[in-house]
Amino acid sequence: MMFCFQCEQTAGGKGCAKSGVCGKQPEVANKHDELTCALVGLARAAQDKDPGKKGEELMMQALFATVTNVNFDGPRIDELKSLVQAEKEKLGGAKDLAVDVLWKGDTDLVSLRSTLLLGLRGMAAYAWHAYVLGKEDDEVTAWFFKGMRAIGEEHTVEEWLGLIMEFGQVNLKCMALLDEANTSAYGHPVPVKVPTTIEKGPFIVITGHDLLDLQQLLEQTEGKGVNIYTHSEMLPAHGYPELKKYPHLKGNFGTAWQNQQKEFDNIPAPVIYTTNCLMPPRASYADRLFTTSVVGYPGLKHIPENNGVKDFTPVINKALELGGWAEDKKLTGINGGSELMTGFARNTVLGVADTVIEAVKAGAIKHFFLVGGCDGARAGRNYYTEFVKKTPKDTVVLTLACGKYRFNDLNLGEIGGLPRIMDMGQCNDAYSAIQVAVALAGAFNCEVNDLPLTLVLSWYEQKAVCILLTLLSLGLKNIYLGPTLPAFISPNVLDVLVEKFNIKPISTPEADLQVILG
Template sequence: MFCNQCEQTAKGTGCIKIGVCGKTDEVAALQDLLTYAIQGLSLVANEGRKNGVVDDQVNRFSCEAIFACLTNVDFDPARFEQWINTAVTLRDQLAAKVKTAGGNIDFAAPAYSFTPASSIDGLVAQGRDLDFMNKLDENEDLRSLKQIIVYGIRGLAAYADHAAILGKEDDSVYAYIHETMADLASTGQDLNQLVALTLKCGETNLKAMELLDAGNTGKYGNPTPTSVPLGAKAGKAILVSGHDLNDLELLLKQTEGKGITIYTHGEMLPCHGYPELKKYDHFYGHYGTAWQNQAKEFPEFPGAILFTTNCIQKPADSYKDKVFTTGLVGWPGLVHIGESKDFTPVIEKALELPGFAQDTDKGSVMTGFARNAVLGVADKVIDAVKNKAIRHFFLVGGCDGAKPGRNYYTEFVEKVPEDCMVLTLACGKFRFFDKDLGDIGGIPRLLDVGQCNDAYSAIQIAVALAGAFECEVNDLPLSMILSWYEQKAVVILLTLFSLGIKDIRLGPSLPAFISPNVLNVLVENFECKPIAATPDEDLKTILG
C-alpha cells in the first residue's frame, strides 16, 4: 500500500500499511486499479470526442468512479469490483462506437488493454502490482505534478458529480477529465506541459463550482443569513452529515408528519440558509461539529445517522447499527440507500431509537452569508473600508482533521483584531464557528460563506470587492489562511492559482506529494507559503 493524498498521511510521507483514515491495503489497491481503468476509458472517450462520439453515461460514470477514490468516500471492496468491471465494459462498448465513427483506437498505453481479474482477491493483487502513484513517472518532480493533477481531478470530479445530480453539466469539464487522464496514461510530458495541465485543472474546477452554485441556488434559492440552534428538541431525530443538499431535501420530504426532527452535522450546517430547505418545520438545528469531535458525537446522538458524500470518519462498531449511507459513500456492513432514494430504513431506525429526552438550549450560530447576502451589504462594507472601520479581511477556511496542529486556526481567529473581518467556509470553521466576534457597523465580524462546495461564492465576493475598489484581488486588504485535508481542497487551491491569486498561507502541513522543486515553483510564481509556527507571527507579517 502507498497513499499520500491527504494531509494526515502517516509520518507526513505516506501510509504504507493501513490508511490513517481507516482505508485498508485492499481498498487502496482497488482504488489504484479503478483509477487505472478510468485511464483506459478516458483514452477512448478522448478519441471519441475528436470524432463526434460523446457518451453521457461514460461522462457521469467517470466522475462517480474518480470521486469514489477521494479520501473518506467508500471503503467497500465489493463496490470497487463493480466499478472496475463497469469501467472496462464501458471502455469496450465506447471503443466499438469510436471505431465505427472512424476514430483510432490503437492505443499503446497498457491501461487501454487492461483486463480485470475475475475475483476481488485477483483485483487486489493487480492493484498492488500496479503501484499506480509511484509509477506515474520516474522523475520525482514530474511524478509530483502528476499526483497533484490526479488528486486535483478527484476533487474536480466531486464538484462535477454534485452539480450533475442537480442537473448542471458542461461537457468541457468531462472533456478536460478524459483528455488529462488519457494524457497521464503515458510518460514523456515535460515540466511546462504538466504545469499547464495543473492550472487547467483549477480553471476547469471554477466552471464545475459555478455549475454547482447554479444548481444549489437555482433549486433551493439564494442563502440568507440564518440563526441555527445548537441545542435539541425532545423527540425522535435523524442527523445528516456530508454535503448533499438533494438527499437532505428528499429526506425532509419523506419525514414530514412523522414526528422526526432533522439535524445537520458538519458541512450540512449551511443548508439552514437555503429558503427551500429551511421552510420545513421539522428541519431544526445543528448537532456537533466536524472531524475533531466525531468520535464522541456520533455514539451520543440518540437517533439515526445518514452519511452523504465524503469527509466522514469510518463509523465504530459501537454505533454502526444506526448509521446509513447514500450516494457514493459506503463501508462494509452498513445499509446503503440506493438510487431509489427511499429513506424508509433510516426513518424506521429513527422511530425505533429513543431520540432526545428533553429540549436543550446550547445557543445558536449564524450561517447563510453566501455571495448574494454579502454583496447585498457591499456598500456598507466598502464605506467601512474607506472610513478605516474595517482594516483587513481574512478568509480562514478549508478542511478540518484530527491530526494535532489545527488549533492554529482557532487561535488565529481569536486573535484577529477587532477592526478586521473573518470570512469562513468548509468544515475547518468548526474550530471556531461558535465564537462571538461581535460586529462592525452591524455586520457580523464572522461570516459563514458555506460549505467547501461554496468556494465559488467566496471567489465571487473577492472579485466583486476588487471591482468596487477598481483593483486586482491581490491588491485587496484580504489574506487567505487555508487548511487542507483532502482532494477537494487541493483542486480549490489549484483554482486560486489559476486565477492568479497570491500570498496564500496553507497548513497545517504541506502536501507530502509536492516535491521540493515543485514547491519552489509554487512559491516563486504564487508566493504560496506554509502557515507560521504561531498565529501571532502571521498576523504581524500581514498587518505589520
C-alpha cells in the first residue's frame, strides 16, 4: 500500500493507494516518503549549524527526486537516503520524522503541511537548475532547512498559513535566481519561430528543463551529423542567443509530456530526460531512453555527472546507430500548426512596453490573459484550448510551461505587430510574467489586481504548486485554477483561499470569459 495525492491526476481525485496513476509503484512511493522523513532529520541536525555544501546539495537533489514523474528507481532513492543519513550523522545526528506522520492527522493541518512540503519539492527543482549554473541564494538554501524542520513540527492553522506565505516570497527569490542563472549564461531570450519538421538523418530529442544539459549536448554533437530537437518544456531554449547559435539545434519534436508514449513509439532516435516528465516507457522505445540528473527509471541508461560535465557519448552513438528517418518528417501541434513561437520573456515584452501601453490606452488591447501551467492527460484540459480560441481579437494571451501545447500552434493574428499568443518560456518563467505585470501596474499607476489581467492556470505537479503559492504571497486575486482543485487542499483550507484570494475553479470557457470580460 501507498499514499500519494501530490499530483493533479491522483486516483479518484483523492489519492493513489494501490499504485500511482503516474506509474509509480508502492515500494518506490514509500521510499520517497522515507527519503522525505530523512530530510526532516537532516534539517533538524543542521539547526544552528552549517549543513555544508554536500548537505545543501542533497537537500535540493533529494526533494527534486520526489517530484512527480522524476525518479521511479528504488535503488537510486535508497542511495540518496543513505547519503542524506551520512550527512545527518556528520552534523551530530537527529531523529527522522516518522513516516506515518506525513499524511495523517487533522485533515486541515495535513492539508497545510502537505501544501508546504509540495511547494518545497517544486522549489528544489528550480534551485537545482540555478545551482548547476553556479547561482545560489543563501536565503533560499536556508529556507529548505527551515521548511523541512517545520514539516516535522506542530503548528496552528494560522502558523501554517504564515509559513506558506513566507515560502511563496522565498520561491519568488528562487525563480529570480534561476532567471539570472539562465540569462547570464545564455543571454535574454528573443522571439523565434521554431519548426516542427524533423529533418532526415540522425537526431536526438532532449526533454525537461535543464539548459546546461542541452548546452553540453550541443557542444558534444557539433560536427557529428546529429541534429538536436527539443521536446515539451525544453522548447523555450530556442530563444536563448547562446543556445540558438548552434545550427544543429533544429526544432521541436512532439507536444507535451503526457503524449510521449504515443509520440515516442518506435522513434528512430534517442531521448534524454533531464527533469520530470518521464512516463513508464513502452518496449518499442525503452532501449533508446537516457536519464540524467536525479531522473531515474528501472532499466534505463543513466548519464552521470563528473565534476560538472556529462559525457553524452552513449546517446550520440545511439543516435548514429538508429539513424533517424530516411526522409524529412512533418510533425504538427495538436491543432495542426507546423510552427511554434517562443522567446517572449520579460526582456522582450518590456522592451516593447511603450507599444503595449499605447495599445491599451488606445483600446487596441482590452485585456491580458496569462493562460499557463502544466499539461496533463485528464479529460477537461481541452478547456484551455477552447478558452484561448474564444478570447476576443482585442486581447493578448501570455503563456508559459507545457500547458501551452494545447494551443501554441494556433495563429490568432497580431495586435500592433505583436502576436496575440506570446510564449514567455518554461514554468519557472512565471517570474517573467510577474515582472511584466508589475511593470504594467507601475505604468498605469495601479495595483496588479486592478490591471485588465486574468490568470487562468492549469496545474499538474509540485512546481505549479510553488508558483501558485508565490502568486498568492504577492496578493494576486481572482485566479482561475483547473482542471480540478488539488486533492491535498481540504475543504476548510479551500474556503480560506477563496475568502482571502478569491481563487476560482474553472467552469466553461464561455462562462468564465463572460464573467471576466463582463
